[in-house]
Amino acid sequence: MTRNMICIGCPMGCELTVEVENGAAVSVTGNTCGIGKKYAETEVSAPTRMVTSTVKSDSGVPVPVKTAAPVPKEKIFDVMKDIKAATVKLPVRIGDTAVENAAGTGISVIVTKNCETA
Numbered sequence: 001m002t003r004n005m006i007c008i009g010c011p012m013g014c015e016l017t018v019e020v021e022n023g024a025a026v027s028v029t030g031n032t033c034g035i036g037k038k039y040a041e042t043e044v045s046a047p048t049r050m051v052t053s054t055v056k057s058d059s060g061v062p063v064p065v066k067t068a069a070p071v072p073k074e075k076i077f078d079v080m081k082d083i084k085a086a087t088v089k090l091p092v093r094i095g096d097t098a099v100e101n102a103a104g105t106g107i108s109v110i111v112t113k114n115c116e117t118a
Contacts (some may be wrong), residue, residue, distance in 0.1 A: 003044060009035035016040050047073040053080065055098045056087045057115065063088055064112045065098045071105050078103035090117045 001021070007014040012032055018040045019027040025041040042048065048070035054062035071079055079102045086099045092111045099109035 005040065005043060007031060007036040007039050009033075009039040012036075018044055020044050049073055049076060051076055051079050051083075051109075052112075053083050053109075055083055055109070057092075058087060058089045059117055061090065061115060063090075063092055063098065063115050065109050066112050067102065068108045068110050071102070071107055075103045075105055079105065079109070083109055090115055 001019075003018045003020055005016050005018065007016050010033060014031050014033075014036045016028055016030045016036055016039075018025050023045055025044045028037045028040040031037050031040070050067055050070050052064070052066040055065050057063050065083065067079065082099050082102045086109070088096070088098050088111070092098075092115050094111055094114055096111040097108045098111055101107070102109050
C-alpha cells in the first residue's frame with residue numbers, strides 16, 4: 001500500500017510517499033531531511049501528537065500547559081479529560097507538573113508559563 005502525506009517535522013513541508021507493508025513503513029521518498037523519514041515511519045505505525053491547552057487554577061486564571069512528550073493519537077481525548085478535571089495552585093513555574101501520568105500514558109502535562117497569584 002502507498003500513503004502520501006505532508007511532513008510536519010520542519011518548515012519545508014515535504015510531500016512524502018510512504019510504502020507500507022504490515023503496518024510499517026518499508027520505504028519513504030520525497031523527504032529532504034532525516035526528520036521526514038522518521039515522521040513518516042512513526043505516522044504509519046504509531047502516530048503521536050503533542051497536546052497543548054490550559055488548566056484551571058485555584059484563582060480562576062487559566063494556566064497554559066502541554067504534554068511533556070507526544071502522546072498516542074488515540075489518547076488525545078482522554079488526556080484532555082484529565083486536563084479539564086485538573087486545577088493547579090498558584091503560583092506555578094514553567095516545567096511544573098499540572099497532571100501526572102495523563103490518561104495512563106506515563107506522560108505528564110506541564111506548565112508552559114510562569115503564573116503568579118491573581
